[in-house]
Amino acid sequence: MTVSMKQTRALGHAFIYLIAGLGSIVMLFPLLWTMSTSLKTIDQLVVTRIELMPDPIAWNNYVELFSRVDVTKQFTNTLTIVVAAEIGSLLVCSLVAYGFACIDFPGRDVMFVLLLSTMMLPGVVTLVPFFVMWDRLGLVNTFYPLVIPRFLAHNPFYIFLMRQFFRGLPTDLFDSARIDGCSDFGIWRKIVLPISKPVLATVAIFTFQWAWNDFMSPLIYLGGDKGKWTLALGLNALKGFEGETTVHFQMAFSVLMIIPVLVVFALGQKYIIQGVTFSGIKG
Amino acid sequence: MGASSSASAGTVESRVVTTRLSRWRFRNRRWVGWLFILPWVIGFLIFDVLALVLNFYFSMTNFTVGARVPDWVGFANFQQAFTKDKLLGLSFTNTVYYAGLSIPLGMLVAFVLALLLNADIRGRGIFRTVYYLPSLVPAAASAIIWLFILRTRNGVLNQFLGLFGINAIPWLGRPEWAKPALILMSLWSFGQQMVIYLAGLQGIPTELYEAAEIDGASWLQRLLRITIPMMTPMLFFNLVMGIIGSFQVFTAAFLMTQGGPLNATLFYMLHLYNNAFRYFRMGYSSALAVLLFLVILTLTLFVNKTSGRWVYYGGA
Numbered sequence: 078m079t080v081s082m083k084q085t086r087a088l089g090h091a092f093i094y095l096i097a098g099l100g101s102i103v104m105l106f107p108l109l110w111t112m113s114t115s116l117k118t119i120d121q122l123v124v125t126r127i128e129l130m131p132d133p134i135a136w137n138n139y140v141e142l143f144s145r146v147d148v149t150k151q152f153t154n155t156l157t158i159v160v161a162a163e164i165g166s167l168l169v170c171s172l173v174a175y176g177f178a179c180i181d182f183p184g185r186d187v188m189f190v191l192l193l194s195t196m197m198l199p200g201v202v203t204l205v206p207f208f209v210m211w212d213r214l215g216l217v218n219t220f221y222p223l224v225i226p227r228f229l230a231h232n233p234f235y236i237f238l239m240r241q242f243f244r245g246l247p248t249d250l251f252d253s254a255r256i257d258g259c260s261d262f263g264i265w266r267k268i269v270l271p272i273s274k275p276v277l278a279t280v281a282i283f284t285f286q287w288a289w290n291d292f293m294s295p296l297i298y299l300g301g302d303k304g305k306w307t308l309a310l311g312l313n314a315l316k317g318f319e320g321e322t323t324v325h326f327q328m329a330f331s332v333l334m335i336i337p338v339l340v341v342f343a344l345g346q347k348y349i350i351q352g353v354t355f356s357g358i359k360g
Numbered sequence: 361m362g363a364s365s366s367a368s369a370g371t372v373e374s375r376v377v378t379t380r381l382s383r384w385r386f387r388n389r390r391w392v393g394w395l396f397i398l399p400w401v402i403g404f405l406i407f408d409v410l411a412l413v414l415n416f417y418f419s420m421t422n423f424t425v426g427a428r429v430p431d432w433v434g435f436a437n438f439q440q441a442f443t444k445d446k447l448l449g450l451s452f453t454n455t456v457y458y459a460g461l462s463i464p465l466g467m468l469v470a471f472v473l474a475l476l477l478n479a480d481i482r483g484r485g486i487f488r489t490v491y492y493l494p495s496l497v498p499a500a501a502s503a504i505i506w507l508f509i510l511r512t513r514n515g516v517l518n519q520f521l522g523l524f525g526i527n528a529i530p531w532l533g534r535p536e537w538a539k540p541a542l543i544l545m546s547l548w549s550f551g552q553q554m555v556i557y558l559a560g561l562q563g564i565p566t567e568l569y570e571a572a573e574i575d576g577a578s579w580l581q582r583l584l585r586i587t588i589p590m591m592t593p594m595l596f597f598n599l600v601m602g603i604i605g606s607f608q609v610f611t612a613a614f615l616m617t618q619g620g621p622l623n624a625t626l627f628y629m630l631h632l633y634n635n636a637f638r639y640f641r642m643g644y645s646s647a648l649a650v651l652l653f654l655v656i657l658t659l660t661l662f663v664n665k666t667s668g669r670w671v672y673y674g675g676a
Binding site: 089090093094096097100101104105107108110111114123126127169172173175176177180181182183184185188191192195197198199200201202203204205206207208209210212226228229230231236261265286289290292293297308309310312313316324327328330331334335338339342 | 391393394396397401402408411412414415425473479491493494501504505507600604608610614636642646649653
C-alpha cells in the first residue's frame with residue numbers, strides 16, 4: 078500500500094469520525110436535555126442559558142411527580158398489558174409458526190400467503206370496526222381489546238420471524254423425535270422452544286416495545302377510564318394541565334418511561350441481532 | 361417448502377418402528393397442522409376478514425356509536441367527502457407534504473449513516489447504538505420532549521440558533537413551520553431503518569469490491585455500481601414501509617399540535633380520528649378509511665410494479 082493510499086484512508090476515517098461524532102451529539106442531545114430538565118427547579122427552567130448540568134440537582138422532582146400523578150397505578154396497568162401481550166405473543170405465535178414451519182398440511186401455503194398479505198394491511202381500515210366490535214362486546218375501557226388479539230396471534234410479523242427461524246433448525250432432530258413417538262406438540266415444547274431462544278427473545282423485546290410505547294390503542298380503548306390509563310396516557314395528561322409549570326415533571330415522567338425500554342433493549346440486544354439475521358429479513 | 365416436506369418424507373421412509381400408531385399420527389398431521397395455526401386463523405377471520413368487510417359495509421352507512429342498526433346510505437359518505445368536507449382535501453395535502461418529505465429524507469439520512477457506520481472504524485458499535493437509541497423512545501415521550509425543545513420562546517433549539525444570530529423560529533406556532541418541524545422531529549428516529557441498511561451492507565460479497573478495486577474503480581463508482589444496486593431490496597422494503605407508515609402518521613401531531621396551527625398539521629389520520637372518536641361518525645370515518653386504504657394500496661402496488669426495473673435480487 079502506498080503512502081498516499083494510507084493517507085486517503087486515514088483522511089476518510091477522520092471524516093467519518095467527524096460526521097458520526099457531530100451526528101451523535103444531535104441524536105443524544107434531546108435525551109440529555111430531557112434528563113437535565115427533569116432535575117431542574119422551576120427557577121432554573123426559565124434561565125435563558127443552555128445549562129446541561131443543573132445546580133442544584135432537584136432529585137425531589139421525581140418524588141413530587143409520584144405525589145402529583147398516580148404513576149404507580151399507570152405503571153401497573155402498563156405492566157399488566159405488557160405481561161399479557163408477552164404470554165400471548167410468545168406462546169400462540171410460536172405454536173402457529175411451528176405449524177407453518179414444521180408441519181406439511183394441505184392449504185398451508187395458501188394460508189401463509191394470506192398471512193404475509195396481512196402484514197401489508199394498513200391499520201386504518203380496521204380501526205373503526207375494531208372499536209365497534211369491542212364496544213358491542215362491552216369491552217371498551219378494559220384491557221381486553223389490547224390483549225385478546227395477542228392471544229389470537231394477530232401479529233403476522235412475529236409469526237413470520239419465528240417461522241423463518243424454525244425452518245432453519247436441523248430437521249434430523251424432529252425426525253428422530255417423531256420416530257420415538259413424540260407428538261408435534263411435544264416437539265414444539267421440548268425441542269423447538271428450548272433451542273429457539275434468539276427468536277423468542279427478539280419477539281419478546283418487540284412485544285415489550287410495542288405494548289410499552291403504544292399510544293393510539295390505549296387512547297381509544299382506555300382513554301375514558303382514568304384508573305386504567307397507561308404511562309403513555311398519563312404522560313400526555315400531565316402535558317395538558319398546568320402546561321408551563323410542569324415541564325420538569327413531564328421530563329421526569331419521560332425519563333421514567335424511557336429507562337425500561339433502554340434496559341430491555343440492552344439486555345436483549347445480542348439476541349435481536351441473532352434472531353433477525355438468522356431469520357433473514359429477505360425471507 | 362423444501363425443508364419440512366423432506367422432513368415428513370423422511371418420517372415415511374424411515375419407518376423402522378412402523379406401528380399403527382405412527383401411521384395414524386402421520387395421517388393426522390393433516391389436521392394437526394390446522395390445529396397449530398387455528399388461533400391465527402380465528403384471529404385472521406375476525407380481525408382481518410370480518411373487520412375489512414365491516415369497514416366497507418360501515419362506509420356505506422350513516423352508522424354512529426349510539427345507533428343499534430346502521431342505515432344504508434350508499435355512496436353518500438364518499439360524495440360528502442369529495443364535495444362537502446373542506447378539511448379532507450387539506451388533511452390529504454398535509455399528509456402528502458409530510459410523506460413526500462419525511463420518507464425520502466429519512467431514507468437518505470439512514471442510508472448515509474449506515475454507509476458511514478459500516479466502515480471499519482473503532483467504536484462503531486457505540487455509534488450504532490447511539491443512532492439507534494432515539495428510535496426506542498416511546499412516541500408519547502418524544503412528543504413531550506420535542507414540544508419542549510421546539511418552543512418558540514426559550515426553546516433550546518431556538519436558543520442554540522440564537523448563538524448564530526438567527527431569530528427565534530415559531531416552530532409549532534405558525535402554519536408554515538409546523539410541518540417542517542414535525543418532519544425534522546421524525547428524522548430523529550431513523551434507527552430502525554438504519555439497522556436494515558446495515559444488515560444489507562454486510563450481505564454484499566466483498567469480492568465485488570475487491571474486483572472493482574483491481575479494475576481501478578473510484579469510491580463513487582463503487583457506491584453507484586455496487587453498493588446502491590445491491591441495496592435496492594432494502595431501499596424497496598423501507599420505501600414501502602415508509603409509505604404505509606407516513607400516510608397513517610398520527611401520534612406526534614395528535615400529541616403536539618392537535619392538528620394546529622390553523623390545521624397545518626391536520627393529517628389524514630387525525631381528521632379520521634376526530635370524525636370517529638370525537639364526533640362518533642363511524643360510517644363517515646369508515647369511508648375515509650376506505651379512501652386512505654385505496655391511496656396506500658395504489659401507491660404500494662405502483663412501487664411494487666416499478667420494482668422490477670430498479671430492485672435487484674441477486675439474479676434470483
